[in-house]
Amino acid sequence: MAIKHFLQFRDFTRDEFEYVYERTRWIKNEFKSYRKHWPLCDRTLVMIFEKASTRTRLSFEAGMQQLGGSAIYLNTRDSQLGRGEPVEDAAQVISRMSDLVMIRTFEQEIIERFAANSRVPVINGLTNEYHPCQILADVCTYVEHRGCIQGKTVAWVGDANNMCNTWLQAAEVLDFKVNVSTPPGYEIKPDQIGVGDRSHFEVFADPMDACRGADLVTTDVWTSMGFEAEDEARRKAFADWCVDGEMMRAARPDALFMHCLPAHRGEEVAAEVIDGPQSVVWDEAENRLHVQKALMEYLLLGRLQG
Amino acid sequence: MVMRQAVSVQANLRQQVKPRSGGRSQNRLHVQKALMEYLLLGRIETK
Numbered sequence: 001m002a003i004k005h006f007l008q009f010r011d012f013t014r015d016e017f018e019y020v021y022e023r024t025r026w027i028k029n030e031f032k033s034y035r036k037h038w039p040l041c042d043r044t045l046v047m048i049f050e051k052a053s054t055r056t057r058l059s060f061e062a063g064m065q066q067l068g069g070s071a072i073y074l075n076t077r078d079s080q081l082g083r084g085e086p087v088e089d090a091a092q093v094i095s096r097m098s099d100l101v102m103i104r105t106f107e108q109e110i111i112e113r114f115a116a117n118s119r120v121p122v123i124n125g126l127t128n129e130y131h132p133c134q135i136l137a138d139v140c141t142y143v144e145h146r147g148c149i150q151g152k153t154v155a156w157v158g159d160a161n162n163m164c165n166t167w168l169q170a171a172e173v174l175d176f177k178v179n180v181s182t183p184p185g186y187e188i189k190p191d192q193i194g195v196g197d198r199s200h201f202e203v204f205a206d207p208m209d210a211c212r213g214a215d216l217v218t219t220d221v222w223t224s225m226g227f228e229a230e231d232e233a234r235r236k237a238f239a240d241w242c243v244d245g246e247m248m249r250a251a252r253p254d255a256l257f258m259h260c261l262p263a264h265r266g267e268e269v270a271a272e273v274i275d276g277p278q279s280v281v282w283d284e285a286e287n288r289l290h291v292q293k294a295l296m297e298y299l300l301l302g303r304l305q306g
Numbered sequence: 307m308v309m310r311q312a313v314s315v316q317a318n319l320r321q322q323v324k325p326r327s328g329g330r331s332q333n334r335l336h337v338q339k340a341l342m343e344y345l346l347l348g349r350i351e352t353k
Binding site for chain 1: 331332334335
């Protein structure tokens, strides 16, 4: 059987996502009911971090323990992919000593090369280009609160970063639409991320227009990891791309607000929005744990029942 | 006494391992598991 990886959102079909979300509901319920579910007993997850992390490490490490397995944390002192040792060699060795690998690194190309030489499934824990685990959790959270996301509209306000790229891929796979509004000079590059179907996204110069009628409004920090040198220029360019109460009022009355965190109140989002009644950011953060447990179980054991 | 036995185990394994770098690195995992078990629990009958 071919090894299944989760390197980009489009690596799974809609049918697979539906299974993973159904499984997430079951796993979450079992955990909340204090019932043990240890399908990954004796299995080991290796987590390689070349960038800082709070939520990703916590959710994967706790998740693996809750599934009966163990997790090993490697940072740049322990493993520098492609610098201390060729990525291909690191993949051979690490994948022979573990059952599952999660990597947070820089270029997507690094994780793709690692996966091509890995004997075990590899999960993208964030690259410069994509953040599929976060969108997995975001869609899960939307489904939990509002039901099926098919045919709905997501407004993306802010930087055309790895989160935005992954939303665009998700829209194609799960058949919804993304209204994108970014400042001039920070536009999306759909061709570079293989998103060709323009029926699943629309670009707006004014963020208010992007939010109009949206079912979900979401954003991210103005300066993502790796772009800190541009911070001052970005603060000026993104000043009008702050999700505020006015933008949320332009969306549907039952629209949700999401943010992958950490958030900067007064920059990309107003406090009244992230701390307001439409915000589901804490559920969104918690769901990283549950949905990644379902993801790890699926990658290692395939489809299970009960 | 215990150390001599461990060296002997390693020597036996060395003869069995095929000279492939991937297999060699993987066997670090497995042989060290056997070593730790032996150091803590002594000889255990293999089922």
